[in-house]
Amino acid sequence: MRLRLHLARTVDHDVWRSAREAIPEHRAVVVEVRARGESGWGEAPEFMTSVYSSRLATLIERLRGVESILYSCDPERPELTWARLAPLLTDCPFALGALDVACHDLAARLAGVPLYERLGCPDPTGRRSAYSIGLDEPEAMVAKLPESSDWHMYKVKLGKAGDLDVLRLLRKRTDAPFWLDGNAGWARQDLEAVLGELPSLGVAAIEQPFPVGDRQAQLRAREVSPVPIFADESVTNREEFERHAGDFDGVNVKILKAGGITPSLEILRACRERGVSTMLGCLPESSIGASAAAHLSGMVDHVDVDTIALLATDTGTGIRLDGSGRIGLPDLPGTGFVPDAASEAWVVDPESVVGPVGAGLLGGVTG
Known part of the structure; x- marks a missing residue:
């Protein structure tokens, strides 16, 4: 090669x-x-x-x-x-x-x-991706909600407990569940103060609320949380999975953080064996990375490959997402990226x- x-x-x-x-x-x-x-x-x-x-x-x-x-x-x-x-x-x-x-x-x-076929993964066609809403002023975050509002889940970036007002505003616009992504930015007391409100706001899960090293806060939150807590930064490779996956209800697997498709499949299969829920996520990537990730999405419980829906410029074409986030594959071998x-x-x-x-x-x- x-x-x-x-x-x-x-x-x-x-x-x-x-x-x-x-x-x-x-x-x-x-x-x-x-x-x-x-x-x-x-x-x-x-x-x-x-x-x-x-x-x-x-x-x-x-x-x-x-x-x-x-x-x-x-x-x-x-x-x-x-x-x-x-x-x-x-x-x-x-x-x-x-x-x-x-x-x-x-x-x-x-x-x-197609890549999924060579990997022995289920056909991902029709799987639905979440749509991510980046952190901003409340009105700006509401404005980022797609006009169609037909996506089946919205992954909302929140930085602190006070940002929960954003969910209340978004709830007026959509009935879809929210995936709360803390990006390791929350304090333990702030999260515990609002946990009781999350089910009524339609929060399906919380992702990585605390910094990687704050294991005690994570263990305590999992004991009292009414919704599942998923790992992101805390579990990025197989070694970290073996050490920390038991601290969480689920894992958001990202191909690049794991070091590729090869180890990502190992983590996903280990999650399935142990009954750990999974999300397949993405980084700030173009159609190159998103197309590759989409081919693994038949292996997971939740999908988040919406990066291409957020781009104003792209490197080419690959997978497609319709107005509700459903994955469509081009009739091409490999990832389908051109x-x-x-x-x-x-x-x-x-x-x-x-x-x-x-x-x-x-x-x-x-x-």
């Missing part, structure tokens, strides 16, 4: 905000692996850089560092490729994850089948984003 790297920069219709940060644009290294005239695609976004070693320059350096290994890897055996790369990229999971996604995509394209060379998302000048990075880095889509 041969490796090509590209840079992409996408933007949402609105600045994306959570309790942790505000993101005006999404920058990513796009991974393309090629063999036998086919390409597989993955992407590694610059997101929570201090936690995931995901600065663009770092991602490029680490990806180039393992490039020579790909030459001798079998494009039809992505799981074996992951096993060779994982020890070298354990501390850089987005680079590992982007490579693994690209290799799985390539293998499915070479086999001429790059759009004319899109503004492809960065023309790499140095304007990361500075000098050496020869071989591509700034756009090439043949």
